[in-house]
Structures are given as structure tokens and as C-alpha cells.
Amino acid sequence: MNDHDHVVLGAVLHDIGKFWERGELLTDYRYHEDQKQQDCPWNSNQNYRSHLHVLNTRRFCDVLVETLPVMAPEAGTDQNWINLAVRHHVSSSPLEKLIEAADRFASAEREKGDFYARGIHKKTRLEALLGRISLNGDARRNDHRLPLAPLGLQKDAIFPRNAENFDPPMHKTESEGWIAEAELRDDYRRIGHAFLNVLGHLPQLDLRTSEGLRSLARTLLALMERFLSNIPSATNIIHPDISLFDHLRVTAAIAEGLYLHHAQEDTLDRPELFRADDVAKWRLVCGDFSGIQNFIYKITAKGAAKALRGRSFYIQLLCDGVSEHLLRKLGLYPTARIYSSGGKFFLLIPTHLEAALRSEVDAVNSALLRTFQGEVFLGLGSAEVRGSDFQGGRMGVKWKEAAESLQQDRLEPVMYSKRAAGWLWATSNTGVRENAGRPRSPAAARNRAPN
Numbered sequence: 001m002n003d004h005d006h007v008v009l010g011a012v013l014h015d016i017g018k019f020w021e022r023g024e025l026l027t028d029y030r031y032h033e034d035q036k037q038q039d040c041p042w043n044s045n046q047n048y049r050s051h052l053h054v055l056n057t058r059r060f061c062d063v064l065v066e067t068l069p070v071m072a073p074e075a076g077t078d079q080n081w082i083n084l085a086v087r088h089h090v091s092s093s094p095l096e097k098l099i100e101a102a103d104r105f106a107s108a109e110r111e112k113g114d115f116y117a118r119g120i121h122k123k124t125r126l127e128a129l130l131g132r133i134s135l136n137g138d139a140r141r142n143d144h145r146l147p148l149a150p151l152g153l154q155k156d157a158i159f160p161r162n163a164e165n166f167d168p169p170m171h172k173t174e175s176e177g178w179i180a181e182a183e184l185r186d187d188y189r190r191i192g193h194a195f196l197n198v199l200g201h202l203p204q205l206d207l208r209t210s211e212g213l214r215s216l217a218r219t220l221l222a223l224m225e226r227f228l229s230n231i232p233s234a235t236n237i238i239h240p241d242i243s244l245f246d247h248l249r250v251t252a253a254i255a256e257g258l259y260l261h262h263a264q265e266d267t268l269d270r271p272e273l274f275r276a277d278d279v280a281k282w283r284l285v286c287g288d289f290s291g292i293q294n295f296i297y298k299i300t301a302k303g304a305a306k307a308l309r310g311r312s313f314y315i316q317l318l319c320d321g322v323s324e325h326l327l328r329k330l331g332l333y334p335t336a337r338i339y340s341s342g343g344k345f346f347l348l349i350p351t352h353l354e355a356a357l358r359s360e361v362d363a364v365n366s367a368l369l370r371t372f373q374g375e376v377f378l379g380l381g382s383a384e385v386r387g388s389d390f391q392g393g394r395m396g397v398k399w400k401e402a403a404e405s406l407q408q409d410r411l412e413p414v415m416y417s418k419r420a421a422g423w424l425w426a427t428s429n430t431g432v433r434e435n436a437g438r439p440r441s442p443a444a445a446r447n448r449a450p451n
Contacts, residue, residue: 061082
């Protein structure tokens with residue numbers, strides 16, 4: 001592993017100890033005073049060591065090494081993925097401070113609260129986000145929560161329900177939101193034991209190659225999505241509406257972009273620059289497949305329902321496959337894919353990789369042209385992201401900017417190549433470099449075709 005790998009793995013695991021702490025699992029290090037002093041910050045106001053969940057994180061990392069011995073850090077290397085995951089609250093080295101900065105950016109929009117000391121972290125369920133949406137701007141009383149269960153096809157595992165209908169039931173407090181009347185430790189323990197059981201069956205991957213490391217990351221992300229998607233990330237707030245899985249993967253995406261940006265600038269030895277708010281270090285990229293509606297609904301009456309489902313599924317596979325392909329070409333981990341659904345995906349990449357990304361999109365569109373004869377095309381939009389954009393609701397503005405950039409991309413038609421059946425055209429902001437002209441219609445594209 002190199003530093004890039006250690007940073008991403010450390011970031012994606014940095015807060016996983018919160019899950020094990022709530023179920024009182026993997027607690028070995030919590031009884032080691034020396035380890036506490038090394039990993040946990042001292043709260044001078046209340047005279048105790050805080051953030052004890054990092055000790056559960058360290059034990060989980062040990063379990064990963066026991067399961068996959070090839071993950072063991074090299075002897076004598078202090079800046080490895082385990083220490084990066086654990087020490088972000090007592091950071092001292094540049095890479096530890098980088099994880100700390102990424103964690104702060106990822107949680108910048110989180111509400112402020114301090115209910116941890118009263119055991120609220122063991123009595124909180126994930127709030128159903130859609131319950132907070134209001135079309136007229138009025139505040140809504142969101143009393144629905146998600147079940148503490150792994151993702152599954154059962155109704156009870158994925159659908160929110162009224163907080164008062166859980167067992168144990170939840171009640172509303174003015175200062176702490178909805179909390180359970182008893183600790184949810186047993187629910188956490190059931191999920192935790194299931195997680196550890198599946199973890200024990202991980203394939204023995206060869207981590208000496210970048211592909212092996214990214215395969216491991218994809219496997220871990222799949223397991224974390226299954227077991228941590230209904231687990232709240234922060235519980236010391238009124239609205240715990242962000243899952244632990246989402247917080248971990250977004251932190252990893254931010255950390256990877258932050259690391260690669262400073263590696264490009266040769267400033268990894270200047271951690272004071274990591275938390276700079278005014279430098280555009282990332283690009284939020286929006287990729288969208290045009291023409292999918294025509295492709296999906298080009299079906300015959302016979303077997304229409306089956307064909308419709310099949311083509312919709314195909315488009316989702318195409319979206320996932322193309323976004324994964326682009327990440328591999330850029331050398332990024334799968335955590336850089338923030339969203340992928342409905343023929344659209346969003347990536348968070350370091351700014352200096354945007355030109356390489358657009359070149360790869362050109363190659364993808366050439367392949368789509370050969371396959372779909374111009375019916376399906378990948379458009380691309382982007383927006384620059386600064387550290388200050390992760391707070392104050394500004395990321396919503398960036399998503400809008402990326403979408404508007406995509407629309408501009410669609411309005412610039414260019415000709416791609418000459419086909420036996422005639423000239424085909426599509427929409428792109430890049431086009432084929434050998435054809436300098438930008439015809440504005442299919443007819444213009446045919447008229448401008450060289451002999």
C-alpha cells in the first residue's frame with residue numbers, strides 16, 4: 001500500500017467504532033489505559049477522555065487484519081490506515097490531520113448538540129429524511145424513524161414507521177428529539193454479530209496491486225452499505241438523518257481528493273493548508289445519459305412490461321459500469337462516486353483530474369456511438385468545490401451548478417464520426433478533435449462531413 005491507499009482506507013473506517021460502541025462489541029481496548037491515552041483526547045473541562053469510540057475502531061481494524069492478514073501494516077510504519085482511522089481526534093502527523101480535516105468537512109452541516117454523556121447514542125434511531133420535506137416552507141413534525149436492521153427485501157427492514165410504534169417505543173423530548181425509552185444495545189448487537197459473521201467470509205485478495213485494494217474497498221463498501229445504512233452517524237443532535245455509511249464514504253471521497261490535490265501541489269507536508277476554505281480543491285462532476293427515455297420505451301406491445309423492466313435495469317447497469325470505469329481510469333477509489341441512479345451519476349474528484357476525466361468521457365461516447373448508433377450519449381457537467389462549500393447549505397448550490405453545466409453541455413452539438421449509414425451526431429462539450437467545426441443540427445452535420 002502507498003499513502004493514497006492508507007488515506008482512503010483510514011477515512012472510510014474512521015468512525016466505524018461508533019457502531020460497535022453502541023452495541024458494546026469489540027471493547028477490548030476500552031480497558032487499556034495506555035491505549036486510551038494514545039488515541040482519545042482529554043476533556044479538560046470535565047476531566048475525562050472523550051471519543052472512546054475510536055478504541056472500538058482500532059479493535060475492528062484488528063479484526064480486519066485477522067481476517068485478511070495481507071492487510072497488516074508493514075512493521076515500523078506508523079502512518080498506516082489503522083492509525084489514520086483511529087487518531088483523527090488526536091492528530092499530530094500530516095496524514096492524520098488530513099483525515100481530521102476531511103471528517104470536519106464531511107460533518108460541517110451537522111447540527112450542534114451535546115447529549116452524548118446522557119447515553120443518547122444508544123437510544124437514537126435514524127430519522128426518515130423525506131419526513132422533513134415541506135413544500136410550503138413550514139416546519140414539519142417528523143415522527144418517523146428507520147428500523148435498526150440490515151438492509152433487506154423485507155418490509156420491516158427498509159420502511160420507516162412511527163417512532164411510537166417501535167419496541168421499545170420512542171418519545172419526543174424538547175431538547176433531545178425522539179429517543180427510545182430503553183437502550184437499543186440488543187438491536188445493535190444483532191446487527192454487529194451478523195456483520196462479523198459475513199466479514200469472516202471475505203475472499204483472500206491480493207492487496208499488492210491497486211486492483212486488489214479497490215476490490216477490497218468495493219467489498220467493504222457493499223458490506224457497510226448493508227449493515228450501516230440504517231445506523232445514524234451523529235446521535236447528539238435533534239435530527240439524526242445521516243447514516244453512518246453515508247458519512248464514512250463521503251469522508252473517504254473528500255479525503256482522497258484532498259490528498260491528491262496536495263500531492264499534486266507538493267504541499268502534503270503543510271497540514272495548515274488542508275482546512276483552507278477558499279481553494280477549489282475538488283470538482284463535483286455530474287454525468288448523465290441522454291436519450292435513455294427513447295431507448296427504454298422503444299419496445300413492442302408484446303411483452304412490453306418485461307422489456308421495460310429489462311431496459312431500465314440495463315440503463316442502471318450502464319450508469320454504474322461507466323462511472324466505475326471512469327474512476328478506474330482516473331485511479332480513484334469507488335468512494336468517489338457520490339450518487340448513481342436513473343441514468344445519472346455524481347463524482348467528487350480532485351480539480352486537476354477534470355481534463356483527464358473529459359478525455360475518458362470522449363472515449364466512452366465513441367464506444368456508445370458504435371453500440372447505440374447515436375441514441376445514447378454521456379453528457380458531463382461540473383462545479384468547483386471549496387472547503388467552505390461543505391457547510392451552510394452551499395453543497396445544494398454546487399449540485400445545481402453541476403446540473404446547469406450539464407445542460408450547457410447538451411446544447412453544444414458536434415459531429416463524431418462517419419458511419420456507413422450516414423453521419424451521426426450527438427451532444428458534447430468536447431467533441432472529436434479532428435473535426436473543428438460545431439454543426440448546429442443533424443442536417444448541418446451531414447453538410448459539413450468531409451469526403
